[in-house]
Amino acid sequence: MSKETEGAAERFERAVNRLRRELRAVAAAVTPGVEPRAEERTDDRRTVGGSMGKRFSMALTLPDTPYETAAAAAADAFVTAGWHTELRQGFGGRPLLKATRDGLNASVVAAGRALRISGEVPVVWIHASWIRPPRVAVLETLKPGHQLCVMCEGWGSCRVCEGLGFVDSRMCVECGLGMDCPDCRGTGQEPVPGAGDGR
Ligand SMILES: [Zn+2]
Ligand SMILES: [Zn+2]
Missing domain, CATH: 3.40.1000 (Protein Transport Mog1p; Chain A)
Known part of the structure; x- marks a missing residue:
């Protein structure tokens, strides 16, 4: 916290x-x-x-x-x-x-x-400690045919380090200092599987 x-x-x-x-x-x-x-x-x-x-x-x-x-x-x-x-x-x-x-x-x-x-x-x-940046995607702002990223639930930031890039003073192994969610590349959303959009 x-x-x-x-x-x-x-x-x-x-x-x-x-x-x-x-x-x-x-x-x-x-x-x-x-x-x-x-x-x-x-x-x-x-x-x-x-x-x-x-x-x-x-x-x-x-x-x-x-x-x-x-x-x-x-x-x-x-x-x-x-x-x-x-x-x-x-x-x-x-x-x-x-x-x-x-x-x-x-x-x-x-x-x-x-x-x-x-x-x-x-x-x-x-x-005194890191605050995760606000969500980049919420249900209301999703692009057509998209859903919230399953991994980060719309935050867009890495779920392990919450966008700081570090965990316990070590480089985050999940995003490797990328700080964005590796699954959605920071967009917080992904195409709905099988929806035929964005494939
Ligand atoms: Zn994500
Ligand atoms: Zn990370």
Whole structure:
């Protein structure tokens, strides 16, 4: 059974909102009135033991903002907001401004002639153990001439590892990390035998 890590989802959401707010404030301090190009992504992380967590990252790109003139303003804005900053050597010896605060990480680098302010919320563990993804097929959604997969009963995920790919920290022998039900290949349904459809 799955066990929800208490308050973790809310904690994750608060951290994401705070990172968004603070990086936008830094961008606004560096180039007032310029709307940065924003990219965001949320990744799921799964451990072999079946825990599930989420990680969030975002980047704000300010066009035509040379690092040389903008980095100091960015550092000031971070420090004013209570972040700890540090100048480092980035990839290829390029300068890099690092900022950290309460477990959040941010960095400022040059991206061509643009300035890139990025940050992340490190993985927050949401579930103490694996939750099987929802069924892919139910009676109401079956294709004509099809029935629920006899092996997985419509789940679509492997019946042994429930779609995690691992059993007791070992690769699942049933699906071999395929994670889909090997019988229906993840569709959750199969042609009704003898129905003459899909053969
Ligand atoms: Zn199946
Ligand atoms: Zn499996």
